Amino acid sequence: MRDMNWDDLKVFLALHRSGSIRGAAGQLGSSHSTVSRRLAAIEAQLGVRLFNRAADGLQPSAAADDIVDRAKRVEAEMLALERTVQGRDARLSGPVRVTMVPPLVQHLLMPDLVAFADAYPEIDLEIASTYDLADMSRHGADVAVRFQTAPEPFLFGRRAPHSAHAIFASPDYLSSKSLERSGDSARWIGWNVPDRFPGWTQITPLAHLPAHHMMPDPLAQMAAAEASLGIAELPCFLGDTNPRLVRVPGTQITGRYDCWVLTHPDLKTTERVRTCVRYLTEALHRHAPLLQGERPGMAEE
Template identity: 25%
Template structure:
């Protein structure tokens, strides 16, 4: 009777859920060659091919898809054992505040909240929709999801993955104004602002995108409000692909001379992580969720 090594199954599961060896290695804290050897060892143990390589990504074979469901059940059981051994998750209680941009707060975090409700039902989670990393320093939040690594020495940061973003517009806007095909075309279009316009212009300039205040006839300090304005046809905005693909009424602009933009995704907290069971639990569950989430184009 076959009895595959759990480490090999765990490597397969992480690779299947992240879609690449490099992302899976980061998730498990392994080097990519080590993880690759573990996956190859599992294939040798089972005598089947689990992945096919498609360009830079991996696709599950039929045998891999069959194994995935069983592996997930094993992973859930292992997670349950770890939680029972390290913290009695069912008994952990208290308030944990997570701060993230309002887009991530509304469109990304609900999935991890469901996991936390199942694992630690006595916890209370509050989402602080804001972009200011000082929320952690003032203890207005316990954990932050950010695109920039915090430099404050009293904070602990862990990179989750690299995300992608593109420019998006509603079909109604594109039908009315035409579809830009290059960076130069963007200067003749309307944009929706969702914050500081001079700062946004500063981000666009190194990309070779020349805009001015006149390109921003409407906007909002709220990212959610700005996104709704985009959906209603008021202009163009850069948006994370993981968020934009939830809105079928907007389309990505496939600019011939500009590949998808890349942004790192960081998870940060203060040093109470080492002494607070509730913060440790939420940080670990959130890290696992964000690392495995498909956030690239």
């Protein structure tokens, strides 16, 4: 029997965290069959069952519970070692994993990402367009652009301009609905709670209007508002640049959300990561009027 190696530990921890072979495969960027074979091989090597198979996934065995904390400590040391080595890399080449929410990728920063790729052709961008927060302590991303009040204190970051939100609707919807209390009053498009009068509407001048439906995605909200399903609270960089939407009369900015460009401290001296952080921060500052809702209806030049 040979000892567990680092690759075995990564498989074990992915299975323990996700509770399923499919989930672990997603975390590892592997296939279901490969992870299943790796688990069987690890258990055979150790001569012990690590997970009990159940209809709803994998249940850690007593043996797995005995070793998981030690495995996490080994993982932390190995990742720290890898970051230390990467932090000495002065080359402007190689991969940079960047994570940000889909609206930023699709409706604001794509031209800047193209310009970055043209300026640094030896750097390979890996863009994760997602609402999930990457675990940067475990190499979930090299760089993250986040709307977050207080990033994790261990991260190194640069503050970017805040993102303002406002209330938008299609002109057709506003011409056919009343903003007053009436039998044909306008409606909010709800986010993620089945509440007719959710708290986020109560700090607006339209608190008396009910919310209907649930769409916890800004891009879906925007599409629904375009189609005249209702009024929507959207980031200004989405609503103000959409020719099918206008700000609802009599309303103001509804919220301001801090924006950060973040990396792990061990990577801040890696030249390609540092260059990417600087480039994205500068790009966001160029877009500041649009992000902050100061130039309604006008895109960045």
